[in-house]
Amino acid sequence: MTSAIASPDAIVLRNVVKRFRKSTIRREYTTIKSELIRLLRGQRDTDGKSMIEALRGIDLVVPRGKTVGIIGRNGSGKSTLLKLITGIYTPTTGTIDINGRISALLDLGAGFHPDFSGRENILINGIILGMTRAEVKARMEEIIAFSELGDFIDEPVRTYSSGMYMRLAFSVATHVDPDILIIDEILAVGDEHFGKKSLAKMTEFKRAGKTIVIVTHDLGTLERWCDLGAWIDAGRIREFGPPADVIRSYRRAVALAEERGMAMESPALASDGGALPSLASPQGESSPLTVDAVRLRGRDGGAVESVDTEDGLELSVAYTARTPAPELGLGLELIRADGVLMHATDTFAEEVPFCAAVAGSGTVRFVVDRLGLTAGRYTFTVVVRDRAGQVREKREEACTFEVRSSVQDGGVTRPPHRWIVEGAAARVAPVRDVGS
Incomplete structure (x- = not known):
């Protein structure tokens, strides 16, 4: 990986391939540590058939300052892609260039030592993300205040609930002044109040020209919030471009798969690679x-x-x-x-x-x-x-x-309704029918 802040692109992947052993697929993918242990024990893969390609020739360019949403079925390679971008995994082949300081929210609690307090973990994570001890300490109180953990900040994080983990992780990731923020659906954890607060913070990031890459199953998030969309299917990028176009192609492929009765199992585990059908494929027997x-x-x-x-x-x-x-x-x-x-x-x-x-x-x-x-x-x-x-x-x-609609309301429908005003304000508008 490189870090050349002058580059117009924040993230560049060229022909990236990532392979894992089949024996690890149903548990967890290998890490650098587990790979070293395996090699020290003299365990080697001599049969190429024991390997699975989780990502297959990925070419992806994320322009600086853009928000990119990644969609795809479970097992299609989305999380693997994020872990390659953040350096948790190394590519089997291909190159990855990262231009700028990167911060990530991946697996819940990832990067935290369970026996250290929240305050100690803030310091450790800040240093890991490239800040000096003085810089982290200067932002410590701001991070703690945003997390709303109160006195729990000095308790071991193993005592935290999943929501508290998320608050701490998000607070650290967004207050270390990253150029690139990577998120793997972790915002689904937590209460409504903190969810709104987190979304406001991410909106602030967008306005500041930060680069954001987010994995999501919510097509609404991709449509409303992202500048670009990427659809990953069976380890390949099927489409990359405007969110509306990506969503349209994805929905058509899913509908076609359901129409044909295709199993929606994890592509990484499917014998045929698990790809959704091509949109150009014939629909089979014609209808009368x-x-x-x-x-x-x-x-x-x-x-x-x-x-x-x-x-x-x-x-x-x-x-x-x-x-x-x-x-x-x-x-x-x-x-x-x-x-x-x-x-x-x-x-x-x-x-x-x-x-x-x-x-x-x-x-x-x-x-x-x-x-x-x-x-x-x-x-x-x-x-x-x-x-x-x-x-x-x-x-x-x-x-x-x-x-x-002349009314700037929210939700999905406008049912027929009435407003009935009683008391002093009734002189202004006693009854108003809307949508009747």
Whole structure:
């Protein structure tokens, strides 16, 4: 690894490969210490088949000052990638350049000595991260105050709960003035108050031009908070770019895997490498009932690309039954841009009188009188399935539209409601109907 602060890129990986022995996969990956012990004992891998490639030719460039979110299934190589970036692991082949001081939040409690107090661990970790003893001591009280550990700061960390571990780890990692912050989902641990406080601190980091790399399973975090997204699958980067594009490709691949009934086991343990199907792969046996076109219209019947939350819309699905297919129906999924499923239904669940008992074409219209959604971007996916739920055809993101709202509210929906004001303030607004 190198540290050249003048570089425009904070992190550069070139053709990085990381292999582990199969015998360690189900326990934990090897470390430098365990590898030295194994070699001293004369244990060597003579059979290449006993090795597993956790990462396979990774090329990744993280520009300085950007926040990159990494997604992928469990076992796809996300945490291994972070441990390579932070220097916990060394690559089997390839090169890694780190330009700047790096701080990391990886495994809960990693880097803490259980018998030392929180205060002592702050000093040790600060020095490990490249600060002088004087620099750490100068920031000690600030770190302790942020952690909100109070008198527990002088107790051994083995007495800490997981939430207390997280508070201490986050406080140290973010107060040692790093250029690069690495996070492996550790922010999921802890209470709501500290979670908001941590997010505010990370937002401060972003505004200060720091580089952040975060592993997350929350597609909403990737969509709303990251500048770039990376999808890792079976040890390879399948896509890197704008978060919305990465999320779209990831969701399509997962949906295709579910449609084919593929097992979602850890890619590192799968005999075939565990990769999700290619998005260009054929869908197998063609469906006798197909979707020809999907159109979105407003109340006036005209095509729309945006609609007010108080307005309605109509989704028109043109279909063709090449042969009789009375066992098939149509389903719809309304999905927000960050991957949140807002609504899903089909003609079976709602007992819609749809039955393709004879060959021919037609149209099914899904009419929404009032959207009631908060502002944002949404898509409709159209599915052909049987009553048991087996998907025969799926039109991902068949149409996309924007929802506008004059009210800056949060959440996902705007249900019809009323505000009733009583007392002195009733002279201003006694009753106000909203979204009725």
